[in-house]
Amino acid sequence: MTKPIILTVDDEPPVLNAVARDLRKHYGNDYQVVKAGSGAEALAAVKEFKQRNLSIALFLVDQRMPEMSGIEFLTETSKLYPEARKVLLTAYADTAVAIVCINSIGLDHYLMKPWDPPEQNLYPILDDLLSDWLATVPTPYDGIRVIGTLWSASCHNTKDFLSRNQIPHQWLDVEKDSEARALIEAANVGQGRLPVVFFPDGTVLVDPDNRTLAEQVGLRTQASQPFYDLIIVGGGPAGLAAAVYGASEGLRTALIEKEAPGGQAGTSSRIENYLGFPKGLSGADLARRATAQALRLGAELLTAQEVTGVRVKDPYRFVTLSDGVELSCKALLIATGVSVRELDVPGIKTVTGAGVYYGAAVTEAAHYKGEHIFVVGGANSAGQGAMFFARYASKVTMLVRGTALEKSMSQYLVDQISGTENIEVLLRTTVVAVTGQDRLEAVTIKQIDTNKTETFPAAALFVFVGAAPHTDLVAGLVERDERGFILTGPDLIREGRRPRHWKLKRDPFLLETSVPGIFAAGDVRHGAVRRVASAVGQGANAVALIHKYLETV
Ligand SMILES: Cc1cc2nc3c(=O)[nH]c(=O)nc-3n(C[C@H](O)[C@H](O)[C@H](O)COP(=O)(O)OP(=O)(O)OC[C@H]3O[C@@H](n4cnc5c(N)ncnc54)[C@H](O)[C@@H]3O)c2cc1C
Numbered sequence: 001m002t003k004p005i006i007l008t009v010d011d012e013p014p015v016l017n018a019v020a021r022d023l024r025k026h027y028g029n030d031y032q033v034v035k036a037g038s039g040a041e042a043l044a045a046v047k048e049f050k051q052r053n054l055s056i057a058l059f060l061v062d063q064r065m066p067e068m069s070g071i072e073f074l075t076e077t078s079k080l081y082p083e084a085r086k087v088l089l090t091a092y093a094d095t096a097v098a099i100v101c102i103n104s105i106g107l108d109h110y111l112m113k114p115w116d117p118p119e120q121n122l123y124p125i126l127d128d129l130l131s132d133w134l135a136t137v138p139t140p141y142d143g144i145r146v147i148g149t150l151w152s153a154s155c156h157n158t159k160d161f162l163s164r165n166q167i168p169h170q171w172l173d174v175e176k177d178s179e180a181r182a183l184i185e186a187a188n189v190g191q192g193r194l195p196v197v198f199f200p201d202g203t204v205l206v207d208p209d210n211r212t213l214a215e216q217v218g219l220r221t222q223a224s225q226p227f228y229d230l231i232i233v234g235g236g237p238a239g240l241a242a243a244v245y246g247a248s249e250g251l252r253t254a255l256i257e258k259e260a261p262g263g264q265a266g267t268s269s270r271i272e273n274y275l276g277f278p279k280g281l282s283g284a285d286l287a288r289r290a291t292a293q294a295l296r297l298g299a300e301l302l303t304a305q306e307v308t309g310v311r312v313k314d315p316y317r318f319v320t321l322s323d324g325v326e327l328s329c330k331a332l333l334i335a336t337g338v339s340v341r342e343l344d345v346p347g348i349k350t351v352t353g354a355g356v357y358y359g360a361a362v363t364e365a366a367h368y369k370g371e372h373i374f375v376v377g378g379a380n381s382a383g384q385g386a387m388f389f390a391r392y393a394s395k396v397t398m399l400v401r402g403t404a405l406e407k408s409m410s411q412y413l414v415d416q417i418s419g420t421e422n423i424e425v426l427l428r429t430t431v432v433a434v435t436g437q438d439r440l441e442a443v444t445i446k447q448i449d450t451n452k453t454e455t456f457p458a459a460a461l462f463v464f465v466g467a468a469p470h471t472d473l474v475a476g477l478v479e480r481d482e483r484g485f486i487l488t489g490p491d492l493i494r495e496g497r498r499p500r501h502w503k504l505k506r507d508p509f510l511l512e513t514s515v516p517g518i519f520a521a522g523d524v525r526h527g528a529v530r531r532v533a534s535a536v537g538q539g540a541n542a543v544a545l546i547h548k549y550l551e552t553v
Pocket of ligand 1: 234256260262263266267269305306308335338359524529533535
C-alpha cells in the first residue's frame with residue numbers, strides 16, 4: 001500500500017528544503033513527503049495524486065507566494081482533498097488573514113516561521129493533526145473508479161461490462177458526489193461526456209467502448225494464433241461448457257464473446273434449478289466458475305470481440321471479428337443465444353439505459369432503493385428479476401399479459417412472489433407508453449380486457465418480453481426458422497430429404513447445422529429448451545459430435 005502524502009509548498013528553496021528535511025526526518029517512515037516550489041506546481045501534483053487515488057494527509061503551505069498564495073492553493077485543493085489537514089506557514093504580519101481562514105477554508109493550524117526547534121514547534125502540532133487525520137480518514141479505494149450518472153446508457157454499459165466481467169470497481173455518481181465532480185474538473189477530461197473511468201495507474205478513459213475497457217483491464221481481446229481446431233462463438237453456458245470439454249479433450253479451442261462470459265445466465269440474480277447447487281447460485285458466480293474452469297483447461301477466451309460473419313472454404317471454417325481480423329478453424333460452434341426483445345412503445349428509446357433496462361440489469365437494482373419500479377413480462381426471468389429488485393425497491397409492480405403467472409413461470413417462483421409483500425402482480429396488462437426526457441418518469445399501462453389506460457410515476461422499468469436469436473452472423477449460410485433460430489440435426493430433414501446444399505452421404509449430426517462442421521448449441525437453436533442445464537448439456541454434447549465430425553475430415 002502506498003504511503004499517504006505530506007505535501008509542502010514554498011517558493012523559497014532554502015525554506016522549502018529545510019521543511020522537507022525536517023518532515024522526512026520525523027515522518028519519512030510512514031508518509032511520503034513531497035515538496036513543490038510554487039502553488040501551480042503543487043496543484044498539478046495534487047490533481048495527479050487524485051487521479052491515481054493516492055491519499056494526502058497534510059498540506060504544509062507557505063502563505064506568501066507569488067501568483068498563488070497559500071490560502072488560494074488550499075482553497076483549490078480542499079475541493080479534491082477535503083479531509084486532508086491544512087497548515088499555513090505564515091509571517092507575523094499574516095496572522096490576521098490566517099485566523100479568517102480557520103473559518104473560511106477550515107484551516108487547521110498556522111505556524112509562524114521559523115519553527116526551530118521542530119521537536120518543540122513543529123512535530124507536536126503535526127503529530128496531533130496526523131493522528132486526527134488517521135482516525136477519521138476513510139480508507140482510500142485503490143481500484144478502478146467509474147464516474148457517471150445513473151441517467152445515461154453509456155454509463156450503464158460501462159458499469160455493466162465491468163461487473164459482468166467480474167472487474168471490481170467503484171461507482172461514483174456525479175450528481176451526488178462533489179468530490180467526483182471535482183476530480184473530473186481537475187483531470188480536465190470529458191468536457192461533459194460521461195462516464196469517465198480512472199485507473200490506478202493514472203490512465204483516464206472517457207466514455208470508452210468495451211474493447212478499449214477490456215484491453216485496459218487486461219482481458220484478452222486478440223487471438224494468439226490464426227487457426228484453431230474449434231472456435232466457439234458465444235460465451236454463455238453452452239459456449240463455456242463446449243470450451244471446457246473441447247479444451248480438456250485436446251482440441252485447440254478459442255471462445256469468442258462480444259460482451260462478457262456467462263451470457264444471459266450471467267445476468268441472472270439467482271439460478272435455483274441448476275443441478276448441484278441446492279441453495280441456488282448467482283449468474284455471476286456461475287460465469288466466474290465456468291470461465292476459470294475453461295481457462296484452466298486451456299481454452300483461449302477473447303472478450304469484447306464480436307463475430308460479424310462466417311464463411312466456409314473446405315475443409316476450413318472462417319470467422320470475421322468486428323475489428324476485421326479473420327480466424328480459421330476445423331469446426332465451428334455457434335452458441336450465440338438470444339437477447340430480450342425490445343419493447344416497441346412511444347417514448348421508450350429516449351430513456352433506454354436511463355430508467356428503462358432490458359433483462360435483469362442487476363447492476364442497476366441497488367440504485368432504486370426505496371423506489372417504485374415496474375417489471376414487464378411473466379416468464380421465469382421476469383419473476384427472478386422481480387424477486388431480486390424487491391430487495392431494494394419499496395414496491396415492484398409486475399405487468400403480465402397472461403391470465404395467471406402459473407402459465408408461464410415455474411411454481412417455486414410463483415410461490416416466492418406471492419409470499420413477497422412488496423411485489424404486486426397486474427395480470428392482463430401491458431405497457432403502452434413511457435414518458436421522461438433525461439430519465440424515466442412514468443409508465444402508462446393498459447388493461448387488455450377493458451382498454452382502460454392509467455399512468456403511474458415510475459423510477460425504473462425492467463423489460464423481459466420474449467427473445468430474439470443472435471444469428472445475423474450466419475444469415476444466408478445456415479438454415480434458420482422463420483424467427484431466425486438455427487435448425488440442426490433432425491429438424492433439417494424434411495420429407496426424408498437432407499438440406500439443399502448438403503453433399504455428404506450422412507445426415508447432419510444431432511447439433512449440426514445445414515453446413516457440415518458448423519454446429520449450434522443452446523438457446524440459439526430452433527426448439528431449444530431455454531434453461532442453463534440444457535445449454536450446458538448441448539455445449540458438452542456438441543463437442544462429442546465435433547470429434548465425430550473431425551474423424552471424417
Ligand atoms: C434474467 C435471466 C434469468 C434466467 N434464469 C434462469 C434460471 O434460473 N434457470 C435456468 O435454467 N435458466 C435461466 N435463464 C435462461 C438461461 O440463462 C439461458 O437458457 C442460457 O443462458 C442459454 O445459454 P446459451 O449459452 O445458449 O446463450 P446465452 O446465455 O444467451 O449466451 C450467448 C452469448 O453469446 C454472445 N454472443 C452473441 N452474439 C455474438 C457474436 N456475434 N459474437 C460473439 N459473441 C456473441 C452473447 O453476448 C452471450 O454472452 C435465465 C435467463 C435470463 C435472461
